[in-house]
Amino acid sequence: xxxMDHAATTPVRKEVVAAMAPFWTDIFGNPGSLHSKGLEAHxxxxxxxxxxxxxxxxNAMEIIFTGGGTESCNLAIKGFARANKTxxxxxxxxxxxxHAVLDSCIAxxxxxxxxxxxxxxxxGLVSPERLKAAIRSDTILVTIMYANNEIGTVQPIAxxxxxxxxxxxxxxxxxxxxxxxLDVNVQRLGVDMMTLNGSKIYGPKGVGMLYLKRGIKxxxxxHGGGQEGGLRSGTENVPGIIxxxxxxxxxxxxxxVESKRLxxxxxxxxxxxxxxxxxxxxxxxxxxxxSNNVNVSILDIxxxxxxxxxxxxxxxxxxxxxxxxxxxEPSHVIRAIGLPYEAAHGSLRFTLGKENTQADVDRILExxxxxxxxxxxLSPVRLSMESVLAARRK
Amino acid sequence: METHPDVKVKVDATKREQWFYTDVVRDHxxxxxxxxxxxxxxxxxxxxxxxxxxxxxxxMKMWIKVNGDRIVECRWSTFGCAxxxxxxxxxxxMITESGGMKIDDALKVKPQDIVNRLLDLPVRxxxxxxxxxxxxxxxxxxxxxxxxxxxxMVTEGARVIDKVLSITDKDIEEAVLEGAVTLADVxxxxxxxxxxxxxxxxxxxxxxxxxxxxxxxxx
Numbered sequence: 001x002x003x004m005d006h007a008a009t010t011p012v013r014k015e016v017v018a019a020m021a022p023f024w025t026d027i028f029g030n031p032g033s034l035h036s037k038g039l040e041a042h043x044x045x046x047x048x049x050x051x052x053x054x055x056x057x058x059n060a061m062e063i064i065f066t067g068g069g070t071e072s073c074n075l076a077i078k079g080f081a082r083a084n085k086t087x088x089x090x091x092x093x094x095x096x097x098x099h100a101v102l103d104s105c106i107a108x109x110x111x112x113x114x115x116x117x118x119x120x121x122x123x124g125l126v127s128p129e130r131l132k133a134a135i136r137s138d139t140i141l142v143t144i145m146y147a148n149n150e151i152g153t154v155q156p157i158a159x160x161x162x163x164x165x166x167x168x169x170x171x172x173x174x175x176x177x178x179x180x181x182l183d184v185n186v187q188r189l190g191v192d193m194m195t196l197n198g199s200k201i202y203g204p205k206g207v208g209m210l211y212l213k214r215g216i217k218x219x220x221x222x223h224g225g226g227q228e229g230g231l232r233s234g235t236e237n238v239p240g241i242i243x244x245x246x247x248x249x250x251x252x253x254x255x256x257v258e259s260k261r262l263x264x265x266x267x268x269x270x271x272x273x274x275x276x277x278x279x280x281x282x283x284x285x286x287x288x289x290x291s292n293n294v295n296v297s298i299l300d301i302x303x304x305x306x307x308x309x310x311x312x313x314x315x316x317x318x319x320x321x322x323x324x325x326x327x328x329e330p331s332h333v334i335r336a337i338g339l340p341y342e343a344a345h346g347s348l349r350f351t352l353g354k355e356n357t358q359a360d361v362d363r364i365l366e367x368x369x370x371x372x373x374x375x376x377x378l379s380p381v382r383l384s385m386e387s388v389l390a391a392r393r394k
Numbered sequence: 395m396e397t398h399p400d401v402k403v404k405v406d407a408t409k410r411e412q413w414f415y416t417d418v419v420r421d422h423x424x425x426x427x428x429x430x431x432x433x434x435x436x437x438x439x440x441x442x443x444x445x446x447x448x449x450x451x452x453x454m455k456m457w458i459k460v461n462g463d464r465i466v467e468c469r470w471s472t473f474g475c476a477x478x479x480x481x482x483x484x485x486x487x488m489i490t491e492s493g494g495m496k497i498d499d500a501l502k503v504k505p506q507d508i509v510n511r512l513l514d515l516p517v518r519x520x521x522x523x524x525x526x527x528x529x530x531x532x533x534x535x536x537x538x539x540x541x542x543x544x545x546x547m548v549t550e551g552a553r554v555i556d557k558v559l560s561i562t563d564k565d566i567e568e569a570v571l572e573g574a575v576t577l578a579d580v581x582x583x584x585x586x587x588x589x590x591x592x593x594x595x596x597x598x599x600x601x602x603x604x605x606x607x608x609x610x611x612x613x
Contacts, residue, residue: 378479
């Protein structure tokens with residue numbers, strides 16, 4: 001089987017499993033307990049916090065461990081908005097954010113906040129000028145993702161956070177897809193808050209973190225025993241946090257070499273598909289994109305049907321087609337880059353990972369074209385590539 | 395690999411909220427029957443129907459040959475997901491098997507009948523089976539038109555239910571097919587009755603009607 005859906009989730013790597021192992025049965029204490037079992041767990045937790053802080057260029061006090069990327073985004077956005085509403089009630093985000101961000105913003109609209117959703121260009125990039133123009137006197141927060149989970153487009157976070165800071169506005173970035181591939185140093189990015197999680201970086205699921213710059217105020221979203229500085233109550237997930245710290249350390253240490261390798265495979269796959277499949281094109285930015293992300297639209301056929309055929313050939317991929325979503329709506333990301341619905345239904349995403357090889361890429365290039373031919377034979381639709389591409393945003 | 399007790403080898407077919415395609419669906423998806431092949435544009439149809447649009451994610455064309463008021467041959471082509479492809483393929487088999495169905499009988503084939511023959515579809519894929527049904531009606535109407543039997547044509551006009559928002563019975567049918575079960579579900583999709591609360595009893599009746607029509611009495 002060829003697994004190429006690493007943007008959905010990654011397997012946990014062996015070193016991480018090994019690092020977590022003692023914390024299930026041996027070092028099992030509650031870090032809040034005063035006895036020796038509690039203290040040893042507390043020490044492990046402190047050490048994990050130190051190491052995570054060192055990797056992202058922060059202070060240990062600035063790390064809040066959470067139950068994953070979605071929770072971190074909720075805490076950052078809702079927590080910041082509720083704690084700072086006396087300063088203003090306007091937040092700026094953009095259209096291709098993950099639902100963890102978009103739906104947090106929608107929830108805040110119901111609490112009386114005003115949200116601006118910035119458009120993106122045809123490659124999925126936010127324009128710094130538009131951000132500048134969107135910031136108002138009552139703007140308190142800008143939240144823009146580092147790299148997009150569907151089309152892989154990487155936003156110029158350092159530039160965007162500088163614009164926010166020039167106007168005295170705080171900046172959060174959802175960096176879940178970036179943790180394994182991009183520089184996540186918070187000093188260089190200039191962010192006030194940053195979300196990371198374990199399940200995209202060969203770490204455990206259900207654990208994440210929020211970097212919270214000293215001095216930034218949040219309201220907790222989860223109330224209880226006051227753990228994590230009162231910002232995330234609930235007994236700390238010690239094995240998960242240990243695993244997350246290990247995964248982040250390894251991912252960042254190997255980042256340069258692995259990104260280079262993945263970029264080679266990525267471009268081979270993109271070029272191969274465009275060359276072998278007529279009426280196909282790349283979604284997202286051609287160069288400012290995650291090193292593991294391939295997202296193509298293949299016209300006249302539907303994504304779920306392609307996924308099923310690929311699965312039958314032993315290949316795991318994903319699609320932005322409506323037919324695989326609960327809402328029966330096609331991907332909001334593909335629509336945000338201006339593609340018409342019919343092209344969104346035919347989008348196909350391969351996200352490469354550590355265990356993928358050139359042989360895997362070549363296997364996909366061998367298997368995909370006949371699948372497309374077969375489904376096109378069944379399809380009555382004959383879209384014009386020119387009109388679809390012309391519909392994209394500038 | 396070791397089998398974990400929490401991982402079922404086969405997903406329980408009764409849990410239709412999950413992704414599950416029966417072997418019959420898979421068979422008709424991977425080996426579709428009766429689709430119009432490339433070298434077959436000379437298939438001399440007695441009626442052709444087309445429904446949907448690629449923007450909605452589904453488009454379907456259906457061609458029928460009629461002999462002595464029986465549908466003896468059928469061809470189709472579909473832009474859509476596995477459920478849409480398998481449903482159309484199955485419908486084409488149902489109306490042409492054992493010498494072909496009489497037109498009047500073919501018109502009585504309900505989406506639920508197709509789903510039954512497929513041994514089930516995930517609930518939110520039910521609307522896929524409706525498309526084939528509609529394409530067949532369109533093809534039959536075309537045949538009636540061509541043969542001067544205009545009196546037999548089946549028309550499905552939409553009737554306005556919510557006068558404020560101009561929501562029709564078709565909109566409610568669509569919402570039910572997309573999985574709406576309660577009035578609240580339908581309102582979430584259509585906002586029906588928010589400006590014209592007087593229509594709500596009729597909406598509730600229509601929901602029951604369409605639930606029964608497409609999902610059977612037990613649903």
